[in-house]
Structures are given as structure tokens and as C-alpha cells.
Amino acid sequence: MRLVKYLLLSCLFAFALAGCQTTGTQNNRLTEMQYAYSAAVRWGDFEGAANLIKPDLRKRLAPTPMQLERYKQIQVSGYNDVGSEVDKKKGTAVRIVNIGVINRHTMAERSVRYIEAWEWDPVGKTWWLIGGLPDFWQGE
Template identity: 50%
Template sequence: MACLAALVVALAACASAGPKADALNQSQYAWSGAVRWGDFEGAWGLLDPEYREQHPITELEMERYNQIQVSYYRDNGGVRDLDAGTAARDVEMGVINRHTQAERTARYKETWRWDEAAKRWWLTSGMPDFWKGQ
């Protein structure tokens, strides 16, 4: 009986996350995977369409992204207000220059917006600036 009660509580916790939370987790997973494995064109496609229109990326900027390799991508915690349709999380990344093989740490704050019409999350914070402070 105790096992059954524990199972019911666990299922209720999973169910309470809801489709919006699941969609956020999937979007964040897709984003971190694209950045971690160097698919910066794929990462670009996960940015808010309004952001992409207002901040088009140049061929030169994309080439700069191709000169680095992300060695790790760590979630350092986030803030979610799913009812308001916003979320943010701080991440830390290891960044390796492909030419010099020098590695350094970069920090980035993701901000997300829920698009009710599309039923999906968009990243509104833009591409990570791996060159800030250099």
C-alpha cells in the first residue's frame, strides 16, 4: 500500500509539470545540444523570430562560431514563471578555440518566451557572446 501511495504522489508530481513545462525542457535541451555540438545554424533557428529579424547574423559572425568548440554546457539554475510565459537560466560553458586549442569559461543567461499561438518557447537572449571580455 505504501508503494502505491508513493507511486500516486510521483505521478502527480510529473503530471503537475504540464505541457508548457515539458515544452520548455524540450526547447532548452534542443538549444543546449545545438550549442554543445557546434550546430550554431540550428541554434539560430531556436531564437525568437522577432529577435532574428531585428538582429540578423552575418556570414562573418557565423564563421566566428565555427572557430570554437563548446566542451561542456552546465545549467547553473534558472527562474521560471510559466504562468507569465517567461523563463531564464544561467549556464556555464567551456569554450575551446579550434586554432589555438586554448580553453576558457563563458557564462550566458538564457531568457525564454512562451509563444501561445505556436505553443512553443523561443529564446530571446540571442546567441552567446563567446568573445565578451577578450
């Protein structure tokens, strides 16, 4: 009887740990993806950043060649996390960032607030960006 209790408790403990591991992996993966994305934006690799857009949205949200040329006119001077929220049940995450931007021609610096929206892909076990790249020109 003791052996049955011990085995049952061991199984329950193993299942509990497996559940924690999934959540931990999901959180770690989000941190990795957000870091990769922010690094790409900070270093001006907007084509690389566009690769983190969810594949079925990429064609619609990826920057056009003209937009990529516009990105070459700016230098990112800062990328600061203002706040974030993760909804594990829905598999979504939002991060608000302030991005410092310098116009390479005028050397004028300004700050742009940008909201990153992320979605968890349980099959691929990764997070995808579900919004476009930052609009540093506010639609102009």
C-alpha cells in the same frame, strides 16, 4: 440529487486536470526546447540554434555570416546548467549556464557564463529564445 453532485464533481475534476495538463505541457515543452538549444550549441550548430530565436526577433538577433565564421573557430567542451527560473504567469523563463569553449587555433580553454531568456508563445504552444546566441568574444 446525488447524480447532479457526481456530475458536478466530475466536471470540476476534469477542469482541474485540464489545467494541470496545460502547465505540464508548457514545462515539458520548455525542457524540450532548452535541450534542443543546448544540443545545437554543444555540437556547433549555431545556425540551428538561431532557428530557436523568436521569429520577430530573429532578423535582429540572428548571427551574421561573419559571426558564423567566428563560431567555427571554437569548440564547445561543456554546457552546464547553473540555475533556472520560470515565471508561468508572465510566460518567461531564464536559465544560467556555464559554457566551456576551446579556441581551435590556440587550444586554450575558457569558461563563459551565458543567460538564456525564453518566452512562451501561447498560440504556437512553444517556447522561443528572446536573446541572441552566446557571445564567446565578449563583444570583441
